[in-house]
Amino acid sequence: xxxxxAFTTAPDRARAEALGAAVEELRPAPVGVGVSEIEDGSExxxxxxxxxxxxxxxxxxxxxxxxxxxxxAVSRLPARDWVAHVRRELSPVHAGRFVVHGAHDxxxxxxxxxxxxxxxxxxxxxxHHATTQGCLMALxxxxxxxxxxxxxxxxxxxxxxxxMAAAKLWKAQALASDIDPVATATARANLAVNGVAPLVRxxxxxGFHHPALRARPFDLICANILARPLKRLAGDxxxxxxxxxxxxxSGILTRQAPGVEAVYRAHGFRRxxxxxxxxxxxxxxxxxx
Numbered sequence: 121x122x123x124x125x126a127f128t129t130a131p132d133r134a135r136a137e138a139l140g141a142a143v144e145e146l147r148p149a150p151v152g153v154g155v156s157e158i159e160d161g162s163e164x165x166x167x168x169x170x171x172x173x174x175x176x177x178x179x180x181x182x183x184x185x186x187x188x189x190x191x192x193a194v195s196r197l198p199a200r201d202w203v204a205h206v207r208r209e210l211s212p213v214h215a216g217r218f219v220v221h222g223a224h225d226x227x228x229x230x231x232x233x234x235x236x237x238x239x240x241x242x243x244x245x246x247x248h249h250a251t252t253q254g255c256l257m258a259l260x261x262x263x264x265x266x267x268x269x270x271x272x273x274x275x276x277x278x279x280x281x282x283x284m285a286a287a288k289l290w291k292a293q294a295l296a297s298d299i300d301p302v303a304t305a306t307a308r309a310n311l312a313v314n315g316v317a318p319l320v321r322x323x324x325x326x327g328f329h330h331p332a333l334r335a336r337p338f339d340l341i342c343a344n345i346l347a348r349p350l351k352r353l354a355g356d357x358x359x360x361x362x363x364x365x366x367x368x369x370s371g372i373l374t375r376q377a378p379g380v381e382a383v384y385r386a387h388g389f390r391r392x393x394x395x396x397x398x399x400x401x402x403x404x405x406x407x408x409x
Contacts, residue, residue, distance in 0.1 A: 123197040124171040126150075126180055129164045130189040133157070136165030139187040146180070148173040157348060215256035218285060234288050237313050238279050251344050251370040252281060254395050254402030258368045259285055259342070261393060262404060266366060268292065269339035273360070275327065275353070276345040280307030280320070282368075286340065287316040294319060295333060299326045328356045337362035343369050347376040351383045358387045364409035366392060370402040377401040 126143075130136035140155040150169040158164050167189065169175065180192040212221040220236045259282070268290045274283035277296035286292050296311075298304050304324045311317040323330045327349075338361055343350060350369055357367055367389065372380050374396055381391060384405050393404040 124174050124194065125168060125197060126171070126175050126192045126194045127166060127168045128180075128184055128189045128192045129158065129166055130187060131164060133165055135187045135189065136167050139183060139189055140167050142183050142187070143167065143169045143180075146176055146183075148175065150175070157346065213253065215253040216260040218256045218260065220252070220256075220281060234285070235314075236281055236284050236288070238281060238310055250397035250400040251372075251402065254397050254400060255282055255342055255344050255368050255370050256285055258370075258393060258395055258402050258404050259289060261395075262340070262366055262368065263289055265392075269365075271295075271336065271338050272340040273297070273333065273338045273342065275341060275343040276349075276371075277307050277322070278303050278344070280310045280322065282342040282344060283307070283320045283322075284311060284314050284316055286342070287311075287319040288314070291319070292340075294321075295338075296320055296322045297325050297328075297330060297333060298322075299324070327353055328360055333360065337365070339365045341365070341367050343367070343371075345371045347372050347380050350380055354383050354387045354389075357384070358389070358407065361407050363407055365407050367405045367407075368402065369405065370400065372401045372403065374399055374401045377403065381405075 130139055136155050140153045143150060144153050148171060150171050152170040154168045156166050158166055175194060177194065184191050212219050217232065217234050218236055219233050220238055222238060269292050272286040272292050272294040274280065274294060274296040277283055277298045280296050283294045283296035286294050296307050298307065301324050304322050307322050311320050321332060323332050325333065328334060341357060341361055343353065350372065361367065369380065381403060389405040389407055391403065392406045395402045
């Protein structure tokens with residue numbers, strides 16, 4: 121099936137979110153709309169729509185003008201089986217003892233390596249990105265210096281890879297959450313394929329806004345998202361992490377890492393480790409006992 125995309129940038133979050141909501145009302149209707157911050161320090165936001173028929177060019181032009189956004193760039197993508205394509209391109213990724221691989225590579229993680237099987241799907245976190253690799257290596261390093269966590273959380277779980285890693289590494293109970301229902305559905309499927317579904321509960325919620333995430337404190341929290349939302353979550357992280365517990369944070373450009381760490385230090389956290397892979401940084405922080 122042919123897919124059409126329409127992308128623009130808006131000057132701030134409020135107008136971007138309002139524009140995204142307006143795009144959803146267009147006819148033909150989009151099959152999906154995304155709104156996200158551009159992490160380049162400009163404080164601009166991107167709005168994107170996906171359509172299975174050519175979108176209304178005039179309608180997009182009027183909406184962009186109404187919300188102070190740049191003109192939409194409309195593109196036609198040729199019909200392609202993207203899941204099959206990703207499966208062909210999804211080579212195994214090694215991150216310490218962890219090996220992230222597709223179902224088409226069943227022999228990719230012989231013992232004593234820990235295999236994390238990820239199916240191609242519409243959710244972030246195949247293991248190929250440096251932020252995911254950094255988190256997996258940080259979890260392995262944390263296992264060498266800290267007691268086994270009884271309860272872990274993966275905030276912004278994407279495919280659920282970090283929740284799976286905690287479950288397999290420690291046999292720990294875990295909660296995985298994401299604001300995107302496609303991501304949480306994907307995570308549930310991956311947990312089942314990896315045989316750890318009984319250990320991990322998946323919920324759809326932003327941040328910690330779900331009763332299950334506020335029921336009792338966590339020993340370990342992972343969050344591979346972006347620098348700005350990580351800063352906003354610092355207070356919630358302190359409230360939901362038990363004394364002596366640890367955070368593994370990524371999705372942080374190296375130039376952003378000092379600012380993120382400063383916010384968490386102000387809330388009482390201390391740095392336990394820092395790992396850089398390319399232009400990305402993963403922080404491991406602890407809450408003093």
